[in-house]
Amino acid sequence: MPIGEREVATTYKDQKIRFVNSWFAGCKLYIDGECRDTSSAIIATNKTTPLMTAKLNAEGILEIYLTAIWAIKIKKYVNGQNIAGDVF
Numbered sequence: 001m002p003i004g005e006r007e008v009a010t011t012y013k014d015q016k017i018r019f020v021n022s023w024f025a026g027c028k029l030y031i032d033g034e035c036r037d038t039s040s041a042i043i044a045t046n047k048t049t050p051l052m053t054a055k056l057n058a059e060g061i062l063e064i065y066l067t068a069i070w071a072i073k074i075k076k077y078v079n080g081q082n083i084a085g086d087v088f
Contacts, residue, residue, distance in 0.1 A: 006072040010084035013059050017084070019052075021072050029054060029064060041066075047088055050077075 005025075009018040018030040026040040029052045037052040050063035060079040067073045067088055075085035 006074060008074045008076060008085045010076065012056065012062075012078055012083050015056055015059075017062065017076065019064050019074055019076065021066060021074060027051065027064075027066065029062075031056070031062070037064075 005020065005022040007018065007020045009016070011017070016030075016032050019027070020030075021027045026038060028035055029037040031054055036054045039051055041051065047065060047067050049065075051066045052064040054062045056062050056078065063077045065075045065077070065085075065088075073086040073088050075088065076083050
């Protein structure tokens with residue numbers, strides 16, 4: 001993985017979720033291989049507002065939170081419960 005890039009991948013109820021953040025290419029959210037959201041945010045400092053959201057197959061809403069200044073930290077929530085990533 002290139003310097004300045006971070007990926008968090010997980011499976012939630014048979015759906016493959018992959019989030020990739022890069023200093024130079026922005027953020028991309030994939031669900032079952034399909035790109036569902038993108039962001040070109042350079043700096044993310046708001047830990048309480050999701051950077052991205054996506055609906056999962058009848059299971060609720062996926063929220064991606066990101067904080068990235070000197071280090072990239074990513075957490076994934078579904079219906080308010082942490083399913084993967086960092087704690088912040």
